Amino acid sequence: xxxxxxxxxxxxxxxxxxxxxxxxxxxxxxxxxxxxxxxxxxxxxxxxxxxxxxxxxxxxxxxxxxxxxxxxxxxxxxxxxxxxxxxxxxxxxxxxxxxxxxxxxxxxxxxxxxxxxxxxxxxxxxxxxxxxxxxxxxxxxxxxxxxxxxxxxxxxxxxxxxxxxxxxxxxxxxxxxxxxxxxxxxxxxxxxxxxxxxxxxxxxxxxxxxxxxxxxxxxxxxxxxxxxxxxxxxxxxxxxxxxxxxxxxxxxxxxxxxxxxxxxxxxxxxxxxxxxxxxxxxxxxxxxxxxxxxxxxxxxxxxxxxxxxxxxxxxxxxxxx
Numbered sequence: 001x002x003x004x005x006x007x008x009x010x011x012x013x014x015x016x017x018x019x020x021x022x023x024x025x026x027x028x029x030x031x032x033x034x035x036x037x038x039x040x041x042x043x044x045x046x047x048x049x050x051x052x053x054x055x056x057x058x059x060x061x062x063x064x065x066x067x068x069x070x071x072x073x074x075x076x077x078x079x080x081x082x083x084x085x086x087x088x089x090x091x092x093x094x095x096x097x098x099x100x101x102x103x104x105x106x107x108x109x110x111x112x113x114x115x116x117x118x119x120x121x122x123x124x125x126x127x128x129x130x131x132x133x134x135x136x137x138x139x140x141x142x143x144x145x146x147x148x149x150x151x152x153x154x155x156x157x158x159x160x161x162x163x164x165x166x167x168x169x170x171x172x173x174x175x176x177x178x179x180x181x182x183x184x185x186x187x188x189x190x191x192x193x194x195x196x197x198x199x200x201x202x203x204x205x206x207x208x209x210x211x212x213x214x215x216x217x218x219x220x221x222x223x224x225x226x227x228x229x230x231x232x233x234x235x236x237x238x239x240x241x242x243x244x245x246x247x248x249x250x251x252x253x254x255x256x257x258x259x260x261x262x263x264x265x266x267x268x269x270x271x272x273x274x275x276x277x278x279x280x281x282x283x284x285x286x287x288x289x290x291x292x293x294x295x296x297x298x299x300x301x302x303x304x305x306x307x308x309x310x311x312x313x314x315x316x317x318x319x320x321x
Contacts (some may be wrong), residue, residue, distance in 0.1 A: 027176035028267050031128035034182060036114035037142070041150045050193075051151025054144055055082075057291050058209045059137065060284035064097045067158070077286040083107070083158040088175070091222045092171030095132065096162045103157035114118060114148050121183035121189070130182035133224070138185040139208030141193040148151070170222065178223055197294045202302025205295055213300075215282070216247045233258075233313035236280065244320055247282055248313040254306035260300075268300040269293060278316060 001064035042048070047200060055061045062074050070080040084099035084107075102109035108116055113124045121138055123131045140148065167175065189208075194201040206212045215237065218228025228234065233251035263271065275289040 010212075018032055023174040027180055028172060029129065030180060032124050032130060033128070034118055034122035034124040034184070036112075037117040037145060039113050039117035039146050039149055040141045041113045041153045042146060043150070047147050047150050048154055050144065051149070053145035054140075054148055054209060055151050057150075057287040058205060058295070060287040061100065062287075064134075064211035064306050075286060077275070077289075082152070082155060082160045083160040083162060084162045089170065092174055093165060093167035093187050095134070095165050099158065099160050099162050100152055101155050101158040102153055103159050104278050106152035106159055106161045107157060108152065109157055113149050113153075117145050117151065120148065121145060122184045131179065132179065133183040135262050136183070136211055136214060137208070138183060139187070139189050139279075140202075141190045141204070141208075143191065143193050144209070145189075168286050174223060178225075195294065198297070198299065199301050199305050201295065202300070202305075206302050207298055210288075210299070212252065212303075216252050229309045229311060231303070232309035234309040235313050241303075245280060246320060248316055248318070249283070250316065251309055251311050251314060252303055253306055253309040255310050257312040258308065260303055263300075265297055265300050269296045272296050281316070 003013065025227050041060075056079060062080055064086050065082045065084050066074045066080045066086070068085045070078065074080045080153040082100040083300075084097045088095045095215040099107040099208045101107040104110050111126050118124055119126070119131060120135070120140060123133060123138065125131050137148075165171075190204070194204050214224075216233055217226050217230050218232070218234040220227045231251070231253050233246045233249055235246075237249055252260055254260045272285075272288050272291065276283070276285040
């Protein structure tokens with residue numbers, strides 16, 4: 001009798017595994033009919049200049065999408081081609097940053113303006129598949145969405161074929177479950193971008209463009225989900241270009257354990273103007289150091305308006321043993 005029960009349980013387990021495997025397999029290539037934003041690239045110099053500012057200084061797109069052969073120059077502040085190729089080897093698989101230059105074969109040159117805007121706003125690629133939520137720019141204002149697309153169109157095309165993502169078993173399961181659906185904006189994006197040294201502009205820059213929370217909050221390394229208090233800092237942040245160290249992006253709230261508590265508004269601006277002080281720091285200081293004073297003051301004011309979080313993440317850099 002015991003043997004029959006054991007065989008029955010084994011049979012049920014095998015059946016469950018087979019059904020789940022079939023479920024995962026059938027959800028690897030889901031297509032989504034997200035709307036195309038009404039975006040047309042502009043040649044207006046002011047629009048392109050705003051796009052340049054967002055892409056190069058605030059969003060720091062080159063930190064991931066920059067030419068991998070020019071990493072040192074990029075970290076030093078040079079505006080390297082956004083030709084992609086950077087690779088993250090993480091539990092879900094090998095993930096490759098795409099080529100964002102207007103090359104017709106390997107970049108975004110073959111895509112319409114609306115398709116590029118849809119990828120940014122709704123997380124849906126040109127083939128209708130959900131994009132991995134690594135580029136969380138869904139909240140860009142309509143104005144900045146046009147500006148970004150316009151600026152990307154002005155870049156010299158670079159022929160650089162980036163390989164497709166390669167998923168592990170865990171990655172395929174995540175694609176079928178937690179990461180199956182595209183991620184769109186959490187609220188209606190503004191039509192116009194806020195400006196000035198005020199909390200409203202700071203909130204927009206911190207939450208929707210610079211994405212300060214993305215690094216300064218603890219994440220689950222397998223799923224990417226936020227698992228710590230927002231802006232409370234993170235530990236064991238691995239910079240692929242510097243595998244000898246792990247980094248701990250600091251708590252940036254106004255709590256006594258946070259970095260903001262030691263800085264006045266003027267100190268905050270002055271610190272950003274200094275750029276990278278700690279060699280190898282993954283913070284994209286090269287772009288942030290060139291942000292406007294109003295925007296830096298706006299970020300300071302917004303961060304100070306957030307609830308303080310008591311969390312000391314320790315030293316910024318730790319040697320890998």
